[in-house]
Amino acid sequence: MARIMGYRGGYTAQDRRQIEAQMFEGKLMGIVATTALELGVDIGTLDCVVTLGFPYTIANLRQQSGRAGRRNKDSLSVLVGDCFATDQHYMQNPDELFTKPNSELQVDLENMLVLEGHIQCAAYEMPIRPVEDAKYFSKDLAKIAEERLIKDELGYYHCHDRFRPVPSKFVAIRDTEEDHFAIVDISHGKNIVLEELEASRAFFTIYDGAIFLHQGNSYLVRDFQPDRMIAKVEKVKVDWTTQQRDFTDIDPVETELIRRIPGSLSSAFHGSIRITQNVFGYFKIDKKRRILDAVQVDNPPIIRHSKGMWLDVPKRALEILVDRRLNVAGSIHAAEHAVMSLMPNFVISMPGDVRTECKIGLKEFAQKETQRKRPARLTFYDAKGGAGGSGISTKAFEFVDLLLVQALKRVEHCYCEHGCIECVCSELCKHANEVMSKAGSSVILKALLNMSIDVEALPMGPEEMSPVGVETVVLAKPVPGKGRVPVCGE
Numbered sequence: 001m002a003r004i005m006g007y008r009g010g011y012t013a014q015d016r017r018q019i020e021a022q023m024f025e026g027k028l029m030g031i032v033a034t035t036a037l038e039l040g041v042d043i044g045t046l047d048c049v050v051t052l053g054f055p056y057t058i059a060n061l062r063q064q065s066g067r068a069g070r071r072n073k074d075s076l077s078v079l080v081g082d083c084f085a086t087d088q089h090y091m092q093n094p095d096e097l098f099t100k101p102n103s104e105l106q107v108d109l110e111n112m113l114v115l116e117g118h119i120q121c122a123a124y125e126m127p128i129r130p131v132e133d134a135k136y137f138s139k140d141l142a143k144i145a146e147e148r149l150i151k152d153e154l155g156y157y158h159c160h161d162r163f164r165p166v167p168s169k170f171v172a173i174r175d176t177e178e179d180h181f182a183i184v185d186i187s188h189g190k191n192i193v194l195e196e197l198e199a200s201r202a203f204f205t206i207y208d209g210a211i212f213l214h215q216g217n218s219y220l221v222r223d224f225q226p227d228r229m230i231a232k233v234e235k236v237k238v239d240w241t242t243q244q245r246d247f248t249d250i251d252p253v254e255t256e257l258i259r260r261i262p263g264s265l266s267s268a269f270h271g272s273i274r275i276t277q278n279v280f281g282y283f284k285i286d287k288k289r290r291i292l293d294a295v296q297v298d299n300p301p302i303i304r305h306s307k308g309m310w311l312d313v314p315k316r317a318l319e320i321l322v323d324r325r326l327n328v329a330g331s332i333h334a335a336e337h338a339v340m341s342l343m344p345n346f347v348i349s350m351p352g353d354v355r356t357e358c359k360i361g362l363k364e365f366a367q368k369e370t371q372r373k374r375p376a377r378l379t380f381y382d383a384k385g386g387a388g389g390s391g392i393s394t395k396a397f398e399f400v401d402l403l404l405v406q407a408l409k410r411v412e413h414c415y416c417e418h419g420c421i422e423c424v425c426s427e428l429c430k431h432a433n434e435v436m437s438k439a440g441s442s443v444i445l446k447a448l449l450n451m452s453i454d455v456e457a458l459p460m461g462p463e464e465m466s467p468v469g470v471e472t473v474v475l476a477k478p479v480p481g482k483g484r485v486p487v488c489g490e
């Protein structure tokens with residue numbers, strides 16, 4: 001029997017219960033887990049927790065550390081810093097790990113699924129009084145209570161039977177509304193669900209010909225049926241994995257909220273985002289991450305919607321970039337990464353919860369004219385939560401000016417020359433940080449903040465890693481809204 005097992009939320013309930021029980025009974029020495037084990041799962045108390053990479057909020061780190069420690073016995077919690085900007089911040093300021101308060105929690109009270117769960121749990125603990133309790137749960141509480149709770153003869157509302165006996169069991173702590181894809185193992189005539197995969201991850205992980213990893217074993221995706229939300233896989237013995245090649249256009253389609261950036265003519269925008277993903281092939285990659293083969297595929301684009309925020313790059317910045325021959329797409333991409341990687345400092349979130357439009361060298365360095373001219377814009381969107389978003393980019397939007405200031409600081413104070421994982425590069429980059437201009441990113445951030453830019457001090461391009469191609473970026477045009485769009489921060 002394996003003494004160490006892998007564990008993640010997508011495993012079948014049966015597999016998870018078995019791993020949890022084995023850990024509880026001491027049959028396992030350890031579990032290598034995603035954050036799925038962070039809370040709400042009983043595996044007994046552990047002797048040691050090793051957190052690989054800062055889990056993006058202090059609250060998560062404290063939860064994880066708390067898994068170790070029995071009464072009267074010593075325990076150990078180790079944080080191994082990753083190369084991300086946030087990790088490096090804490091590696092340089094370790095005291096903050098103990099002193100910094102937990103950051104603000106984001107609960108979307110507009111989302112009925114989320115809201116009802118909280119109300120049912122609260123009503124279970126203490127009957128709800130719609131008028132007095134409205135301040136906690138939204139002004140619609142009376143209506144929700146009438147429709148979904150049980151009223152007693154005194155006028156108090158109680159948890160509905162549907163949620164009993166333990167209402168908290170019906171409330172998922174994360175991934176509340178996301179669709180899941182079933183990964184079905186068909187090896188040797190089997191037909192069993194191996195695990196479930198969140199829709200937002202599915203398109204990056206499964207496609208015909210992909211290698212899917214489960215408990216250290218390789219499975220070949222034989223038949224991916226996006227409409228039926230299943231992928232049939234077969235166990236194979238291969239020493240390579242696959243990496244999807246695609247380009248994704250992230251386009252704001254409707255402005256819903258505008259926020260002025262103090263002291264600047266620029267604004268940040270919030271609203272609906274359309275995500276168009278075109279998969280054109282994949283790489284076969286060996287253990288040393290060498291490319292063995294490039295396979296072409298011909299799939300129709302996958303279109304999804306979400307919420308997000310965006311900032312249009314000021315004309316002044318574009319002119320300076322062109323003047324200094326700094327790669328415009330690379331400058332935008334670098335600025336996007338710098339801002340995105342700092343979001344967890346402001347909002348409880350995980351890496352990958354908010355994504356951006358990553359630039360691909362295949363297009364940006366091409367010598368021939370492109371059909372895909374992109375607006376000069378920093379765009380961020382919620383990777384989870386469906387068309388309504390997860391609320392994380394909405395929260396980040398509130399702090400956008402602070403985010404810009406911090407991002408600029410990080411770029412300027414980083415000792416690297418051309419950009420590194422601690423400033424403008426990201427391990428989450430879909431295109432391996434190939435198209436990057438660190439110098440250009442500071443031009444954009446400064447222009448957005450209306451700060452002066454010392455043009456003479458900028459390097460003269462083209463930069464070493466950015467071959468000159470056809471310009472792929474054009475000045476962004478405002479995205480329309482419905483009627484008069486509310487402006488905050490004035």
Ligand SMILES: [Zn+2]
Binds near residue numbers: 419423
């Ligand atoms: Zn750097």
Ligand SMILES: [Zn+2]
Binds near residue numbers: 337357429430433
């Ligand atoms: Zn990227």
